[in-house]
Amino acid sequence: MKTYSGPKALTEYVLYQSRHKANKTFPILLVQGILAGMYIAVGAIGYLKLASGLSDPGLGSFLGALVFPMGIIAIILMQAELYTSDSMVMLAVYTGHTKISKILKILLLILIANLIGAILIALMSTGAEIFNEKTLAFITEKAVHKVNMPVGKLLISSILCNFIVSTGVCLAYSCKEEISKVVVVWLAITVFVLSQTEHVVANMYYLFVAYFNGADISLLQIMYSLGVAAIGNFIGGGIIVSGANYLLAFRDIEKNDKPEE
Secondary structure: OOOOOOHHHHHHHHHHHHHHHHOOOHHHHHHHHHHHHHHHHHHHHHHHHHHHHOOOHHHHHHHHHHHOOHHHHHHHHHOOOOHHHHHHHHHHHHOOOOOHHHHHHHHHHHHHHHHHHHHHHHHHHHHHOOOOHHHHHHHHHHHHHHHOOOHHHHHHHHHHHHHHHHHHHHHHHOOOOHHHHHHHHHHHHHHHHHHOOOOHHHHHHHHHHHHHOOOOOOHHHHHHHHHHHHHHHHHHHHHHHHHHHHHHHHHHOOOOOOOOO
16 A cells, blocks of 8 residues: 655655545535535544543543544544545645635535534434433533634634644655555544644534433534634634645645646
């Protein structure tokens, strides 16, 4: 299996991925995006169970952080479409290979699909009553905190979150063996979860499962939290991580004379 180590190789690989995504049909992107939202939500279930279920909160959070990466790993290995890591396709805009409007349309579709997937798992979680009162109280506290975060703090936290996540994905691209990909992603996502920064797709699940279980939060508050987190995640992955790789590699990347129509 080919590896993509270094900014030049990573940039070329992400460019390949961006062209591949642009050629996918609407139904394929939609289904893969829904699956990604569901995978993240499944990882979040494990985190919530462990983080709220142990008498030692620190140990619970740590063990929960070790379980959460299952969702991201499933996305990478099953080639689903996740908004946060897909934001790195902004490289195709920087190199002139495609128009920003086209990339933003793809990212918006994936974001909506991720939301559908997360809501589906939130509905099933609620219907199956998989959380006890202690876990529901933990979820409610978490959700109320997220929807009441000041916009500046929420934005910066979201930027940092996707810097960590996208860096982990870049490390995975650099690995030769599947087991190596799993290990580096596991480590990076564990750090993200322990950092308690804001991941828009994970928050989709946290907020809606809280909402469906009677938490005192409104849909308007949920949309505020998710909207700011989506912008911050885009900056972290689409501008900072992608931009840094482009600046380090642009002299070696052949540019097209015209962008894609």
